[in-house]
Amino acid sequence: MNGHPVLVSTEHEDPTADLVIAELNRRRVPVLRLDPGKDLPGIVTLAARFGADGLTGALRVGDRAAELGKVRALYHRRPSPHLPATEDQADRFSAHETRRGLGGVLAALPDCLYLSHPQAIARAEYKPEQLSVAARFGLPVPETLITNDPAVARSFTSGRPTIYKPLHAAPYHVGGEPAGIWAAVVDPVDIDNQVTGCTHLFQEQVPKVFDVRAVVVGDQVFCSLIRAPEGVVDWRSAYRYLTYEAIGCPDSVRSALLLFLSEFGLKFGAFDFAVTADGEWWFLECNPNGQWAWLEHAAQLPITTAIADLLENGESA
Structure with a gap:
């Protein structure tokens, strides 16, 4: 790939990234797109060398390649996680090695603008x-409490409008369909010992x-x-x-x-x-x-x- 490409690291279906890639294409800026969590093993080949000259080598996606030392920017959008193909020990090892190897190289690109750094x-x-x-x-x-103590949670939520919301927007499914856990008003009487199972975020409702x-x-x-x-x-x-x-x-x-x-x-x-x-x-x-x-x-x-x-x-x- 000639010039100084932009790498786009995201899942295969990402309409938001598509908008940016289309604009870069319109400007004739070279773009190389990959999903690190799914494309290796597969269409990605990595050959990165570290030495006196810093990071050199190439990243190949299908029949297109980018020199690692010439990447102008990495758009780190929403790449898939590096998950093992099975629970077999060798597959788990491979997934961890790919995450540390490919992910480590993408985090070490010289003179590269990160939007944003992983x-x-x-x-x-x-x-x-x-x-x-x-x-x-x-x-x-807003006044916020993070706790796994039901008594503390009941005390915090009593006498004030309070919401609960998750600390992390992890993938969540109901009946096999994608779902969201939205912020919701908390009634203190609904707080029971299940709160001890993990930390919870309670926040005064604005x-x-x-x-x-x-x-x-x-x-x-x-x-x-x-x-x-x-x-x-x-x-x-x-x-x-x-x-x-x-x-x-x-x-x-x-x-x-x-x-x-x-x-x-x-x-x-x-x-x-x-x-x-x-x-x-x-x-x-x-x-x-x-x-x-x-x-x-x-x-x-x-x-x-x-x-x-x-x-x-x-x-x-």
């Missing part, structure tokens, strides 16, 4: 640290009048106001009833978001806020690899262009 994304997925960092940079954070998703690409901030029907706690549970409009980001919030990304070493973040009647933006969470494609059309936000600009310019950006 290890930075992994760190930023921990919500407790998110809340701590957001508060340190001046963003209002009396919001609308939600905002703020998508940050580099130093650009794109915000969409999201209105859900009255009584809906988690807008993600009611997509078909939502309305959107672009909204400006307060200067103090924008500054905090850029500091937040810098703290975690990220180039991208999808932030969720609950906004109250007095105009206060309450930080809820950041998804370091969150979805944004539907907002581009719904709220007329040029996010594809911003991402393509960053990837095209690479480390010079």
Whole structure:
């Protein structure tokens, strides 16, 4: 592959990545796409060498190849996890070796812009640290409890509107179909000893009048106001009833978001806020690899262009 390619690491079906790849193709920027969790063994061949000259060698996907020392940017979207083909010990060993080998090489590309670095994304997925960092940079954070103690949970949720939400958006299925675990109001009487089975996140419910998703690409901030029907706690549970409009980001919030990304070493973040009647933006969470494609059309936000600009310019950006 001639020139300095952009690597796109994501699952085989990713309409969001497709938008960015189409824009890069339109600009004649070379792109090499792969799904590390599924393409090796398979169509991926890796030959990476480390020595006095640093990292050299090539990554081949099918009949196309990229020189590892010339990759301008890696768009780390949503690659499949490295799972063993079976529970056989040899298959488990192979999956771990591929994760450390291919994943390690992709994390060590010289002079490469990462959107974002896989290890930075992994760190930023921990919500407790998110809340701590957001508060340190001046963003209002709802009172939050993380516990596996039922008595402590009942005490926290008594006398105040409280929601529960998962600490991690892991794959979840009901009857074999994909499902989501949405934020939901908690009644203290429903808290029992099952809470001891794992840690739970309980959070004071913000009396919001609308939600905002703020998508940050580099130093650009794109915000969409999201209105859900009255009584809906988690807008993600009611997509078909939502309305959107672009909204400006307060200067103090924008500054905090850029500091937040810098703290975690990220180039991208999808932030969720609950906004109250007095105009206060309450930080809820950041998804370091969150979805944004539907907002581009719904709220007329040029996010594809911003991402393509960053990837095209690479480390010079």
